[in-house]
Amino acid sequence: MxxxxxxxxxxxxxxxxxxxxxxxxxxxxxxxxxxxxxKHGLDTLLQRxxxxxxxxxxxxxxxxxxxxxxxxIVLASKGRTIASFxxxxxxxxxxxxxxxxxxxxxxxxxxxxxxDAVSLAxxxxxxxxVFMAVGFETTSPTTASVLLQNPPLNFSxxxxxxxxxxxxxxxLEMGEIKIDGFIEPGHVSTIIGVxxxxxxxxxxxxxxxxxxxxxxxxxxxxxxxxxxxxxGKSIVENEYTRAVxxxxxxxxxxxxxxxxxxxxxxxxxxxMIPQSGLRLRKKYEAYDARKKYEDDLRSVEKEVFSEPTGxxxxxxxxxxxxxxxxxxxxHECTPQNPIGPCMVSSEGSCQIEYLYTKK
Amino acid sequence: xxxxxxxxxxxxxxxxxxxxxxxxxGLVVCLAIPGKIIELDKKKQNATVDYGSGTKRKANVSLVxxxxxxxxxxxxxxxxxxxxxxxxxxxxxxxxxxxxxxxGDR
Numbered sequence: 001m002x003x004x005x006x007x008x009x010x011x012x013x014x015x016x017x018x019x020x021x022x023x024x025x026x027x028x029x030x031x032x033x034x035x036x037x038x039k040h041g042l043d044t045l046l047q048r049x050x051x052x053x054x055x056x057x058x059x060x061x062x063x064x065x066x067x068x069x070x071x072x073i074v075l076a077s078k079g080r081t082i083a084s085f086x087x088x089x090x091x092x093x094x095x096x097x098x099x100x101x102x103x104x105x106x107x108x109x110x111x112x113x114x115x116d117a118v119s120l121a122x123x124x125x126x127x128x129x130v131f132m133a134v135g136f137e138t139t140s141p142t143t144a145s146v147l148l149q150n151p152p153l154n155f156s157x158x159x160x161x162x163x164x165x166x167x168x169x170x171x172l173e174m175g176e177i178k179i180d181g182f183i184e185p186g187h188v189s190t191i192i193g194v195x196x197x198x199x200x201x202x203x204x205x206x207x208x209x210x211x212x213x214x215x216x217x218x219x220x221x222x223x224x225x226x227x228x229x230x231x232g233k234s235i236v237e238n239e240y241t242r243a244v245x246x247x248x249x250x251x252x253x254x255x256x257x258x259x260x261x262x263x264x265x266x267x268x269x270x271x272m273i274p275q276s277g278l279r280l281r282k283k284y285e286a287y288d289a290r291k292k293y294e295d296d297l298r299s300v301e302k303e304v305f306s307e308p309t310g311x312x313x314x315x316x317x318x319x320x321x322x323x324x325x326x327x328x329x330x331h332e333c334t335p336q337n338p339i340g341p342c343m344v345s346s347e348g349s350c351q352i353e354y355l356y357t358k359k
Numbered sequence: 360x361x362x363x364x365x366x367x368x369x370x371x372x373x374x375x376x377x378x379x380x381x382x383x384x385g386l387v388v389c390l391a392i393p394g395k396i397i398e399l400d401k402k403k404q405n406a407t408v409d410y411g412s413g414t415k416r417k418a419n420v421s422l423v424x425x426x427x428x429x430x431x432x433x434x435x436x437x438x439x440x441x442x443x444x445x446x447x448x449x450x451x452x453x454x455x456x457x458x459x460x461x462x463g464d465r
Contacts, residue, residue, distance in 0.1 A: 006451060012458060032390045085435075113436025115419060135435070138391065141422050142437040187391045190432060190440035213390075220454055242447035243432055243440055252422045252439065347390075 004214040013219040018049040020226050025178060026051060027171070027319050029058030029164060030185035031347020032213050038356045040215045051222055054319045054349075057167050058185060060135045060160075061087045061345040062317060063267040066305040068160045069093040071297055072132045075158070075289065076106040078296050081124070083109040083117035084132035087345040092338065094305060098132075114146050121155035130289045134160045137191045140278055141252035144259035147284050156289040159280055162265060164188050165196045166276035170267075172204045177319050181225035183218070184210040186240040191256075193248025197236045205234040212240035259284055268307075268341065269314025313340035316349055323350040330354060391434035393442055396420070399427050408433055 028034065034055045037043045043053055057063050070093050076082045082098060089098040089110055102108035107127070111117050114131055121129035133143045140161040147157070168182060184197055189210045197208050207228035211221035221239045228234060238244050258281075265277025280288045290297060307314060311333070312326040323329050323342065333339040335351050342348035398407035399420070408418045408431065418431070420438045425431060431438035 004450065009451065009454060009458075013454075016458065113419075115436050138434050138439060141439065142419075142435050145419065145421055145437065187432065187434060187439070190391070216451075216454065220457075224457075241453075242443050242450055245440075245443075249422060249440055251424070255422070 004212075004216045006216060010216055010219055013216070013223050014045060014049060017046070017051065017219075017223055017226055020050075020230060022050045022226055022229070024051050024180040024226065024229065026053045026181045026183055026222065026225060027056045027177075027179050028053060028183035028185070028211075029056045029167065030183075030188070031055070031059045031345065031349075031352070032187070033058070033183060033185065033211065033218060034347070034349050034352050036213055036215055036218055038352050042215060042218060046219075046222060051226070053183070053222070054322060055316075056171055056319045057267055057270065057317045058164075059317075059342065059345050059347040059349070060139070060162065061085070061091060062313060062341040062348045063162065063167075063269070064088065064091070064134050064160050064341070065266050065268050066094050066307070067266075067300060067303070068132075068158070069097070070095075070300050070303070070305070071290070072098055072130070072158055073101055074296055074300055075130050075293055076101045076108055078293070079107075079128075080293070081107040081109060081120060081127050081129045082132060083111045083120060083129060085112075085134065086110045087347070088132055088134050090338070090344045091341045092308065092344075114142050118146055118151045118155055121152050125152065125154055127154060129155050130158050130293075131155070132158045132160060136162055136164050136185070136188050137256075138185075138187045140260065141191060141249070141256055144252075144255040147259050147280070147287055148255060151287070153286060156287045156292050157280065158289040159260075159278060161260070161278040162267065162276055163262070163278065164192075165200065166273050167267060167270070168197075168200055169204075170270060170273045170276070171318065172200070172206065174270075174318070179206060179319070180229060181207040181209070183221050183225070184208050184236070186210060186212045186217075186244060189238075189240065189244045189248065191249045191252050193244065194236050194238055194246045195248075201234045201236055207234045208236045210236070210238045210240050210244055212243065267317070269317040308339050311340035313342045313348075313350075316342050323353040326350070330358070391432035391439055393430055393432055394418075396425055396427055396429050396431060396438075399425065406431075406438070408438070 098108045117131040209221040209224045211217050260278035262275040263277045263279045315321045338344040342350035394408035394410040396406045397409045406420045418433045423438045430442040432440045
């Protein structure tokens with residue numbers, strides 16, 4: 001039976017990597033990659049072969065800033081219904097979290113899809129429903145698709161969507177850490193395809209491989225990166241051909257550009273990253289919560305935000321340290337009592353590390 | 360269901376057995392789950408997707424061009440890409456080929 005869990009093949013790939021006697025550091029930007037790496041012990045195995053792999057800013061909930069969380073909290077406190085994905089609701093803000101607001105009587109809903117939030121607005125025309133839209137290119141087309149279908153006007157979007165390639169460039173430009181190769185996120189790539197990564201290899205001479213989410217996918221991606229390095233190449237290769245087409249999902253790309261335009265955006269742990277965020281185009285202003293509730297949000301606009309005391313999520317997201325090296329990890333900060341978002345989100349490297357390896 | 364159950368088994372268990380999924384809508388934001396289209400409305404906007412093990416769910420298919428029987432990756436209620444069955448079947452063969460080609464090079 002066909003399976004991507006072929007142990008013999010996995011052994012073969014690992015021994016090939018080991019034979020190359022390399023000392024390399026790769027970065028991926030996807031919580032699901034981190035889950036596969038840690039769950040199957042591939043991170044430790046590859047480390048023994050001279051390849052260290054860390055998770056960069058690849059967790060949409062984790063890179064959402066305290067300011068954006070505060071915006072949602074303010075809107076909830078003013079009586080709007082806030083809908084978002086489960087992990088987002090649990091992230092602590094500077095004073096509260098959406099989850100705490102819910103216990104205090106605010107209307108905060110966890111949804112599986114933006115369509116659920118639109119249904120809420122349709123069923124309760126007397127309520128103002130705000131969907132806190134987080135996510136990379138995998139998720140932003142779902143927001144765009146819904147806005148193109150003329151949802152009711154008591155529905156709006158607090159847009160926190162971000163795009164991956166500018167963040168990769170930011171990491172390289174900051175130069176805090178040496179990165180020998182990127183493992184690119186498979187599901188983001190189903191939408192954007194192969195080409196948006198190419199400028200990174202061209203300008204920074206960093207090899208890249210788009211990878212799927214099975215253990216063999218990741219081992220193969222590592223081996224492909226090692227091969228590129230040994231051969232002095234730096235190109236974008238696609239290991240996940242069963243889902244990622246070179247041109248991506250063009251229908252999704254079209255509706256993305258109809259609804260959104262790029263803007264400079266801050267990511268948690270990073271300075272402003274040029275053109276790394278998406279905002280609604282003027283045509284969709286009626287659905288833009290930041291426009292609609294401008295007066296309510298004015299106080300947040302002026303406020304200066306800082307990270308929770310002692311929290312090193314910023315360093316984790318920039319790939320400078322692993323979760324384990326944060327002094328709060330597993331002591332003050334646990335999935336039950338998270339201090340920073342990387343311990344809240346099931347895509348955050350701290351929660352993944354905690355779940356599979358405890359202390 | 361060899362395609363989704365064998366090739367993508369880990370994805371399915373990740374999503375549907377995740378600790379507090381139902382109560383919490385615990386979406387993994389960048390994860391997409393493979394499933395098979397078993398019903399499709401006339402406008403080709405909405406479909407029922409079978410993820411195996413008795414799990415079926417509605418999905419919006421307006422972002423992709425699909426027909427009944429296609430396998431799709433579903434993320435946050437939307438199919439984001441059609442999976443290429445031939446590519447999936449050939450993935451392992453391709454891996455082997457790449458490894459042995461390397462042998463030939465040496």
